[in-house]
Amino acid sequence: MDETIDALIVGAGPAGLMAAETLASAGLRVIVAEAKPSAARKLLMAGKSGLNLTFDAEPEAFLGAYGEGRDRLAPILAGFGPAEVRAWAEGLGIPLFTGSSGRVFPVAMKASPLLRAWLRRLDGLGVRLRTGWRWTGWDGASAVFDTSAGQRRVQARVSVLALGGASWSRLGADGAWGRVLTEDGTPVTAFRPSNVGFRVDWSAAMARHFGAPVKPVRLTAGGRSVTAEFVVSARGVEGGGIYALGPELRDGAPLVVDLAPGSGAEALAARLAQARKGDSLASRLRKAGLSPVKIALLREFASDALADPAATARTTKGLTLPLLGPRPIDEAISVAGGVAWDGLGAGLMLAARPGVFAAGEMLDWDAPTGGYLLTACLATGRHAGLAAASWIGTSNGMAPAP
Structure with a gap:
């Protein structure tokens, strides 16, 4: 039998966890399903070099780093940009500092304390994390997962997909979801390596x-x-x-x-x-x-x-x-390409599947390192979460996403 839930998040990276926090704060019962044995593995890997959370810059200069995606991301980052990222991290009890280059880091210079504090907050909000659950697509309205205990199915009033891009597959982002969404009617732009040698x-x-x-x-x-x-x-x-x-x-x-x-x-x-x-x-x-x-x-x-x-x-x-082309995509820190913007409706909802939203690196945007990647993942996760809460009319006074 299908398990039923208010909100299903697929992917426990920064975008997925932020969507889960937003939906749980709106009073919804939330499950986060993650294919790997633990959450946010790419975030932890990034934290080994200091965890660059965001970048201290004027809004216009900050937006300029997103190139062709700036206009799409502008209203999303206006709701959750560098200042909001800093306030959110400090609210988790993580002291920050700004380097001479403008990059913002935790004083501890690693991701694990932030992730532990974040997971504690989510647990306090009633969010349930299911690890070892690999999403394989839908059967009608049910999301289907392969698990060590066999196939599991979940029916959710709203869902947020935050499955990452197609780089660092050993950490969970392998882009396999592209075929599933394409077959379901959502256009997906071909992946290209970004932030790569x-x-x-x-x-x-x-x-x-x-x-x-x-x-x-x-x-x-x-x-x-x-x-x-x-x-x-x-x-x-x-x-x-x-x-x-x-x-x-x-x-x-x-x-x-x-x-x-x-x-x-x-x-x-x-x-x-x-x-x-x-x-x-x-x-x-x-x-x-x-x-x-x-x-x-x-x-x-x-x-x-x-x-x-x-x-x-x-x-x-x-x-x-004389360059001979980029290194392979699996060596890239991130990717360009992903869910095409013309396949998304208001609030990052899939036009082909109402009630299902997308966030994070699986969207078709590109940005250099320097806090831009993580800020946009957090911002799109929050944006999708707000829109999903608004979709089912339980935003509890939170402003609906445009």
Whole structure:
């Protein structure tokens, strides 16, 4: 027999847990079904490098990071943006700090204390977490799950799907839901890797520099530039600067690197020309302020363009790195693609299946790292939760989602 419940959340990542909190706070009985043995595994993995919760920026600047998705996400983030994320985390008893770059982190620099406090709050609200429940689709109005105890079916007045994207499949986000939704009539845009490294065919001479950060640099691709840094790895290049230009690089735009962003070409040429007679090229470049890994990149890709100070300065200010495409999608931190916006109605409800909403990375939006990903997951989870509560008329005074 089917189990019946007010609200069913499929997926126990940040978007799903936020939808569960929102619906339970509205007085609904909520079940969260998660395929993995525990909740929020990707959040915990992200927390190993500090758990960047959000980014302290003016609303317009913050929205700009979402590129083509900004207009769709703007009203959602207006309801739950960086300030609200901070207040929510602090309400869980998690002290925060803002780094010099504007990124906001827990003082503890890890995700586990936040997740434990969050799960305690959800438990206090009556939310029931079912782990080891893998959603396989619907049978009529019932959601169907494979579990260790056999098949289980749940009928819910409303449901929120928060199944993640298609990266880091070992943590639960494998994108298998795309086929289920497509067959059910919901359009799904093809997944593409985002916040991912790009392949480079290095010579053996570069091996000594693997793991070295290249900073500061100014990176340009597709008419857009960022001042940031990246890392040379055995597989290519990766890191914040590469991720920030991911959409342009993914579309094949060349990557041009200014290795000396603090100097003009003429000033750099003058410094190079002041070198003592007999100085090697590496010595001249080092005295001009370039690090060993920057010198190695010049030699790797532009050794023929380093004949004189003027040519060397021009090349240093505009070195093209030959990229061979992104690393595989399962190595990506996140993905672009997912549930198409034209398949969604008001409040992120699936047009093909009334009463079912979608949230988080399974929606078709893209953003760089830096707190943007997590903020939008939390915001869309809350938005879908509000809309679902409003859908069944039990919002208990909470403002319905537009």
